[in-house]
Amino acid sequence: MKSAFEKGRTLAKDEKLALKLEKAIAENDVAKVKSLLGEISTDAKKGHTYPEFDEQSISFNRFRDKKAHRTEIANAKSGDYLKHKKAKTVEQAIKFSKNGGAAQYLPDVNINALEKLALQKGTVFIPKNNKNITYFFYKSNRIIGYDNGIPTEWIRAEISSGFHHSHPINTNRLSKYINF
Amino acid sequence: MRTQLFNEKDFEQITLTVNDDWKIIYNKLTIFDPEIHELTEEEFDFYTLGLFTQNMTQIESKNKKLLIDIGWYPDSEINGEFLLQMLPIKDGDCDWFNPVIEFRTRSLKQLVLKVEELTK
Numbered sequence: 301m302k303s304a305f306e307k308g309r310t311l312a313k314d315e316k317l318a319l320k321l322e323k324a325i326a327e328n329d330v331a332k333v334k335s336l337l338g339e340i341s342t343d344a345k346k347g348h349t350y351p352e353f354d355e356q357s358i359s360f361n362r363f364r365d366k367k368a369h370r371t372e373i374a375n376a377k378s379g380d381y382l383k384h385k386k387a388k389t390v391e392q393a394i395k396f397s398k399n400g401g402a403a404q405y406l407p408d409v410n411i412n413a414l415e416k417l418a419l420q421k422g423t424v425f426i427p428k429n430n431k432n433i434t435y436f437f438y439k440s441n442r443i444i445g446y447d448n449g450i451p452t453e454w455i456r457a458e459i460s461s462g463f464h465h466s467h468p469i470n471t472n473r474l475s476k477y478i479n480f
Numbered sequence: 481m482r483t484q485l486f487n488e489k490d491f492e493q494i495t496l497t498v499n500d501d502w503k504i505i506y507n508k509l510t511i512f513d514p515e516i517h518e519l520t521e522e523e524f525d526f527y528t529l530g531l532f533t534q535n536m537t538q539i540e541s542k543n544k545k546l547l548i549d550i551g552w553y554p555d556s557e558i559n560g561e562f563l564l565q566m567l568p569i570k571d572g573d574c575d576w577f578n579p580v581i582e583f584r585t586r587s588l589k590q591l592v593l594k595v596e597e598l599t600k
Contacts, residue, residue: 348529379505381538381547381567381574400553400560402534427530429491433508435530448554458535460506465535473556476529 348428348477372459373419378412379465384445385411398449403467405445414440415466418457423478434458437469437478444468454480485519486512486527494592498539498599502548505538509550513588514558524558532556539599545569546580548598550591561586564594 383402387393393404405411422436436457443451445468454474457466474480491510498504510531519527532552539548547567552560566581567574583594 379538380572381505381540381549381569383534383549383551383574383576386576402551402553403555425530427528429486429488429527430493430508430510430531431488432493433530456533460508460535461504463506467534469555476525476556 348425370420373416373464376419376459376462376464378415379463382411382465384467387446390446393446394449397446397468401448403445403447403469405468406443409444411466414438414444414455415457415464418455418466419459419464422455422457423480425477433460435477437474437480439480446470447473485523486517491528491531494588496537496539496592496595496599498595501541501543502539502599503541505540506535507537507539508533508535509537509588509591511588515585515587515589519558521558525556529556532560536562537595539595540569541599542569547574548595549574550595562588562591564591566598 385405385407386402387396387404388407390406393406396402397404418436418438422438425435425437427433427435438455438457440453440455443453444455445452447468447470450470450472452468452470452474454469454471455466456469456474456477457464471480491512493507494509494511496504496507496509508531512528512531514524514528514532532555534551534553534555536552537548537550540546545568547569549565549567551563553563554560561584564581564583564585565576565579567576567579569575581598583591585591585594
């Protein structure tokens with residue numbers, strides 16, 4: 301309990317909240333402490349939007365409904381300039397993606413087809429502070445590339461200005477975005 | 481309730497000004513300058529997740545046969561920086577191995593000034 305309080309106090313940006321926590325601890329009011337700790341949740345996922353593809357939600361960004369989304373996917377072109385397909389071998393994919401390099405697809409991956417699948421079936425994520433961006437996270441049935449030298453089955457796809465593009469994303473990075 | 485340090489207004493999209501030779505393919509840069517705001521890692525993840533990524537902006541000039549590519553590396557990490565690359569376009573594709581210019585900065589202001597310098 302004490303350690304939870306210390307953590308809570310450190311994380312609380314609001315001194316009043318910290319004082320409330322201190323009082324709840326002093327009164328041994330476990331329910332209140334839990335409630336206050338919940339208020340200062342540090343979960344970076346909090347506040348982002350995770351709409352279901354089938355959901356006809358106005359929060360689903362520009363894809364207000366299934367039909368509009370399908371049309372946008374159908375009309376979107378593959379990006380011309382792909383820095384994520386430089387690698388010609390596994391060794392290059394590891395090397396190029398390490399140390400802050402761009403994530404790399406394996407050379408035999410059909411990127412266009414994979415992106416379309418991601419846009420149709422991926423888990424949707426809309427950043428809470430820029431709802432003009434929509435990401436689609438999709439898991440393939442095999443390793444499709446490397447991100448920071450780590451092999452991955454996952455991609456992060458998006459549509460921007462009528463072009464769809466994507467790159468492999470490792471599960472360390474992915475875990476910031478979605479539960480999987 | 482946690483004190484809200486930033487909201488959507490702090491992340492409005494930047495309008496880049498380029499001359500007629502250049503075309504913005506896509507642009508996800510916002511007005512939020514990571515150099516100005518000193519955030520903890522937790523705060524950076526909380527407020528900016530999905531906004532500082534490998535694919536942020538591409539601007540092309542078919543006449544000059546050049547592409548400007550901007551990303552944040554390492555992707556989504558507080559200790560990252562913008563990387564701007566100007567690359568030659570050959571046979572409809574970019575030569576990613578031979579950038580004409582590479583420019584790294586954490587400053588949004590410096591980045592935008594560089595884009596304006598390269599596209600004027």
